[in-house]
Amino acid sequence: MAEISEKEREAIGKQARELLEKFGKALESVKLKEKKKESKVGGFRVEGEGKQGDKEFRRIMFENAPAKEGDNIIAEKKKW
Secondary structure: OOOOOHHHHHHHHHHHHHHHHHHHHHHHOOOOOOOOOOOOOOOOOOOOOOOOOOHHHHHHHHHHOOOEEOOEEOOOOOOO
């Protein structure tokens, strides 16, 4: 890599400071809209009975299952 002389280093530093000052002044004129803060907490579900599953789908799934035990389908990992 080429070495930079002290004079060039000072010139680069001066340019950098000028750029930062211009950028800072430009940011002063920027106006942002205020965000509305909502204090309401959401995302919670109401506890209850829930929805009933599709009985026909369940029947077909259990018919197609190679191994089952009561209300559970017995499956093995990575057996394709």
